[in-house]
Amino acid sequence: MSSPSIQWYPGHIAKAERSLKEQLKRVDVVLEVRDARIPLATHHPEVDGWIGEKARVLVLNRVDMISPEARQAWQTWFKENGQAAYFTNAKQGKGVQNLLRAAQDAGKAMNDRRKKRGMKPRPVRAVVIGFPNVGKSALINRLLKRKVVASERRAGVTRQLRWVRISNEIELLDAPGIIPLKLNDQSAALKLAICDDIGNAAYDTQRVAAAFVDLLLGLDQVERADGGYGDAIAARYSLTLVSDAGEPYTGESILANLSARHNNDLERAAHQLLNDFRKGILGNLILELPPMESSVVMSSTSHG
Ligand SMILES: Nc1nc2c(ncn2[C@@H]2O[C@H](COP(=O)(O)OP(=O)(O)OP(=O)(O)O)[C@@H](O)[C@H]2O)c(=O)[nH]1
Numbered sequence: 001m002s003s004p005s006i007q008w009y010p011g012h013i014a015k016a017e018r019s020l021k022e023q024l025k026r027v028d029v030v031l032e033v034r035d036a037r038i039p040l041a042t043h044h045p046e047v048d049g050w051i052g053e054k055a056r057v058l059v060l061n062r063v064d065m066i067s068p069e070a071r072q073a074w075q076t077w078f079k080e081n082g083q084a085a086y087f088t089n090a091k092q093g094k095g096v097q098n099l100l101r102a103a104q105d106a107g108k109a110m111n112d113r114r115k116k117r118g119m120k121p122r123p124v125r126a127v128v129i130g131f132p133n134v135g136k137s138a139l140i141n142r143l144l145k146r147k148v149v150a151s152e153r154r155a156g157v158t159r160q161l162r163w164v165r166i167s168n169e170i171e172l173l174d175a176p177g178i179i180p181l182k183l184n185d186q187s188a189a190l191k192l193a194i195c196d197d198i199g200n201a202a203y204d205t206q207r208v209a210a211a212f213v214d215l216l217l218g219l220d221q222v223e224r225a226d227g228g229y230g231d232a233i234a235a236r237y238s239l240t241l242v243s244d245a246g247e248p249y250t251g252e253s254i255l256a257n258l259s260a261r262h263n264n265d266l267e268r269a270a271h272q273l274l275n276d277f278r279k280g281i282l283g284n285l286i287l288e289l290p291p292m293e294s295s296v297v298m299s300s301t302s303h304g
Pocket residue numbers: 061062063064065088089090091092130131132133134135136137138139178
């Protein structure tokens with residue numbers, strides 16, 4: 001089976017891009033939210049240019065869906081690349097206070113500049129950006145729940161954009177922009193589809209599910225020492241990963257084997273696989289490893 005083709009819709013993308021750029025002009029700090037299972041695929045290549053010199057706080061959300069070892073490996077990798085990564089579980093509100101502090105600290109430079117010019121300090125303005133479904137709204141709700149104070153409409157700001165004051169130090173733009181999906185990288189698009197972080201897109205679910213299994217089996221080969229990610233699939237569905245003749249099965253054949261439980265309905269089997277992964281039922285499986293020579297072994301069974 002060839003790699004699945006993932007398609008998304010330019011009209012929708014162009015609109016989201018315009019709105020995002022407009023929002024960025026008004027903020028001091030950008031909270032860039034990525035999916036901890038795919039921290040690289042959920043980084044849009046153009047976003048660095050758009051953010052420019054503005055302060056950025058990198059958030060890796062869904063930390064509950066990756067193992068502590070994976071978290072550590074990514075934290076180290078980002079640190080080595082000069083970036084602090086804040087891990088959050090927006091669903092349960094974990095890591096959110098650290099994030100708030102980081103956003104406030106990142107905006108401090110703005111008030112230092114104002115002070116030098118003899119201007120009064122003002123609250124830091126932040127915006128949350130990220131791919132669809134990475135947890136932006138959940139994060140914003142968590143930030144707001146801490147201290148929901150009055151919200152106001154600012155003069156000169158487009159009507160739909162609403163500033164919400166979280167504390168005396170920070171205001172949040174209550175209009176999270178969706179990072180456009182202008183991606184030429186089909187392997188990143190595949191991971192986005194598997195994680196359901198791709199929004200309004202069209203793809204063949206069966207091919208994506210088969211490619212998902214292949215991806216896991218491939219990760220096993222490079223990284224695993226104690227069992228493997230494929231084991232999570234084998235254990236969950238009581239399947240074997242090799243044929244009676246000792247040949248390793250591919251994602252396609254594993255999907256076909258699974259479909260035998262569903263009257264050979266491949267589509268149903270594909271949905272089950274993807275949904276189980278997306279709900280975390282298969283365990284803490286990441287789809288991307290830090291791009292470096294690494295001896296870190298990621299656990300597929302421990303829950304972080
Ligand atoms: N397990 C887990 N689920 C999360 C986390 N954050 C968000 N979710 C869930 O993921 C789903 C999507 O979260 P949203 O906050 O709506 O994501 P979003 O980025 O605002 O999505 P769009 O509005 O489509 O751009 C919801 O079902 C959330 O409950 C997290 O840290 N862990």
